[in-house]
Amino acid sequence: MADNNDHLVQSQDPDHPANLIPDLCKRFFHNGWCTGTGGGTSIKKDNHIFIAPSGVQKEMMKSENIFVVEFPTPKYPPSERKYIRKPLDLKPSACTPLFLAAFERGAGCCIHSHSQWCVLVTLLVEKMHGKDACFKISNIEQIKGIPKGPGKGMLGFHDTLRVPIIENTPFEEDLTGALEEAMEKYPDTYAVLVRRHGIYVWGDTVAKAKTQCESLDYLFQLAVEMHKLGLPWLKE
Ligand SMILES: CSC[C@@H](O)[C@@H](O)C(=O)COP(=O)(O)O
Numbered sequence: 001m002a003d004n005n006d007h008l009v010q011s012q013d014p015d016h017p018a019n020l021i022p023d024l025c026k027r028f029f030h031n032g033w034c035t036g037t038g039g040g041t042s043i044k045k046d047n048h049i050f051i052a053p054s055g056v057q058k059e060m061m062k063s064e065n066i067f068v069v070e071f072p073t074p075k076y077p078p079s080e081r082k083y084i085r086k087p088l089d090l091k092p093s094a095c096t097p098l099f100l101a102a103f104e105r106g107a108g109c110c111i112h113s114h115s116q117w118c119v120l121v122t123l124l125v126e127k128m129h130g131k132d133a134c135f136k137i138s139n140i141e142q143i144k145g146i147p148k149g150p151g152k153g154m155l156g157f158h159d160t161l162r163v164p165i166i167e168n169t170p171f172e173e174d175l176t177g178a179l180e181e182a183m184e185k186y187p188d189t190y191a192v193l194v195r196r197h198g199i200y201v202w203g204d205t206v207a208k209a210k211t212q213c214e215s216l217d218y219l220f221q222l223a224v225e226m227h228k229l230g231l232p233w234l235k236e
Pocket residue numbers: 035036037038039040053054055056092093094095112172
């Protein structure tokens with residue numbers, strides 16, 4: 001390739017998305033969010049989206065492995081998406097259309113986690129309330145780490161956090177329609193759980209997406225542990 005725009009992923013700045021994505025994925029791997037090539041993250045900076053490669057050890061990736069696409073770009077089909085920086089011998093993450101759906105809603109970063117706590121709460125909610133129910137929790141301090149909705153400040157201790165749940169599909173990209181429907185049905189949400197799979201969490205900035213994902217993971221783990229102790233996690 002004559003000009004692969006390699007300069008777009010070359011920077012000494014640790015906060016440059018091409019450096020931040022490998023750094024974050026290493027941290028997420030150690031959280032149990034990016035095990036065995038699952039999960040990942042994508043960052044938007046100005047009109048560029050930075051995307052990790054597919055099927056790689058996410059904690060081992062390097063800045064030169066990062067794809068760049070101009071934003072806006074078609075979510076689907078992948079063949080119509082033009083990567084302005086493309087590493088040879090690698091494919092872009094299968095999560096790309098889902099990340100793009102979050103960027104279309106103004107996100108600056110989107111995280112996909114395969115945390116077992118996410119999987120477990122999707123199974124518990126289904127068992128307790130059926131397939132159409134969303135995860136709800138209230139009266140736990142960590143809820144204050146999640147926004148009420150765009151421009152609405154953060155949830156309060158007595159507020160109820162709601163996280164919609166969609167059904168998994170055999171191929172990651174086929175989740176896009178259901179993710180977008182959940183985003184429309186729950187316009188205040190910054191996260192969508194995927195049953196038996198994990199979660200997509202987005203935020204206005206990298207720091208917000210990361211701390212929101214941490215708060216949610218904490219709340220899901222707490223809910224599972226409360227359930228094991230026979231304690232209801234939703235105070236009605
Ligand atoms: C363990 S394989 C998991 C993948 O199928 C998918 O769910 C995933 O989260 C990562 O997809 P990827 O294309 O590697 O970015």
